[in-house]
Amino acid sequence: MIEQVAEPLQQSGFAKVILEIDVNNHPGVMSHICNLFARRAFNVEGILCMPVSDGKRSRIWLLVFEDQRLEQMVRQLEKLQDVLAVRRHSAGHEVFERLEDFFH
């Protein structure tokens, strides 16, 4: 009703973080996860998803910029029913580096 007066969004930093997310494998999972990031104007720089083991689960790798809201984002992610685990890695992790050959 009444306009909210809020501080402007803080700019995200330049350090990158990699999130490794174990999820149930079904067609709606990606939209649940991407929605969460998009809504908060959290730019996802890279995304990779493949089924693991028997295909009942998938693993999603996300490359995002470090941001003071990341902590909160991870808690929100963990709340999703289809998210089984979230692990954080520093940008040094090789998963996206190895893919770079495909993006030239």
Add this chain to the structure above:
Amino acid sequence: MKQMTGAELIVRLLERQGVRTVAGIPGGAILPLYDALSGSTLIHHVLARHEQGAGFMAQGMARVSGVPAVCFASSGPGATNLVTAIADARLDSIPMVAITGQVPLSMIGTDAFQEVDIYGMTVPITKHNFLVRSVDELLEVIPAAFRIAMSGRPGPVLVDVPKDVQNQIVACEDFPPPATPDAPPALDMAAIAEAARLINEAEQPVLYLGGGVIHSGAAQQAVTLAEQAGLPTTMTLMALGAMPVDHPLSIGMLGMHAARHTNFVLEEADLLVCVGARFDDRAIGKAAQFCPKAKIVHIDVDPSELHKIRQAHVAINGDVARVLEALLPRVEVSLRKRWLSRVESLKSRFPVPWANQDDPRTHYGLVQAVAAALDDEAVIATDVGQHQMWVAQAYPFRRPRQWLTSGGLGTMGFGVPAAMGAALAERDRTVVCFSGDGSLMMNVQELATLAEEWLNVKIVLMNNNSLGLVYQQQNLFYGKRVFASKYRGAPDFVKIAEGFGIPAVDLDTAANPRGTLAQALHTPGPCLIHVSIDREQFVYPMVPPGAANTEMIGG
């Protein structure tokens, strides 16, 4: 081996879950389910006149009972009409299961007649949602929907069921057991001990209760904590009723329309014990200036609420009732004479503007007169606007689940169908819905349903012939440029009610308005009670947009 259609399976599972009332509207894609429902002797179907009404009826049932309630809608427009009620349930953490029909599996994605991607649309407004792709999945999905809706922080779940899945035959040995909530998070005893230490050491602590206290059934524990530790206690809009307003430790609702003394007490706090609340902007004003001197203990079942708006000194993730129980034996008995007498002096220095108003044809007087005619067993619902805030300020709430209001989404049109849901779930209670002339029009069609069901719902219509809260904003903050907030026409609401078959009284013309009001409230069945309210009455005190809570105007 049992054999049945998917639709029959859904109905059996709902019955086994204890569902006894379903509100909804049929349509092509959900007809198999309606056909199966027609064979149920246990479930009463309430035929709403708009799916949003059905959604809010389900909410009303869930809000008074705490148990997940169910609504049905068909595909396409039926489903999109549910969206507002689902979003509303999400923001107020209400357990609800919405079941929608969908076009057959093979037609999904073809822009088939009445196809919308309700699954995609409701991703951000549900706690979880399902698109059921085979009949066998129903055996898992239906119990899961209820389990998710009621576990931890409650919320709405949508289950979209294609028509062919409803018609497919499923075979099973046994039905899955009815859903029960997940086990609550383990108690963090170290954090609880630390919280107790902060409470015991504090000089000027305040207890801040939110809707989570109601959801987790923790009102009694919260009041005990307040009494044991001598904590002045404030409640959010969603927590009204957790502590009786006339309890000596209650300092009333906080936030944008709080009493002045409430926000001043908070300003002086050196410890804020936040239980099942989320530092919403309407409650705390400017976040950085809220309780500037206070350390914060934050208890919530939803870990993502902790540290979200304000960094807590002690954050406890857990079911608030269980956490409070574990906290109580560690908290010292304290009379806290100095702090409580300071609170008393603020209270008497800033008396509330709604005290001792007794003309039932004024806004506060009407709220008081309704309260005087009823006991605490009555349920009080509202729509959204000035009337909602006046009721929140002035009605003497004394028990949890006595109060139903759309807090997070602030949805006009919530009141009547939610009140009907409350009356459907608890038929012995009198349910009052305070509404405004703007809000009433947003779901006025449900008066037809109300007449059919003949529920004990009394609509108290505070008619200022305007969108009062907008009119107030424009007067206060837009240089009195009043635009699109005053109505030019003036419908005859008494006739409208009577046209739907609902008795109505008009306090404007009543010789003895107080007597007419009491009689209307005490006559079983539905009734509309019309009262004209002066458009120039505003909700005060008020924290202007962007200000700190102590910078209130008016009142």
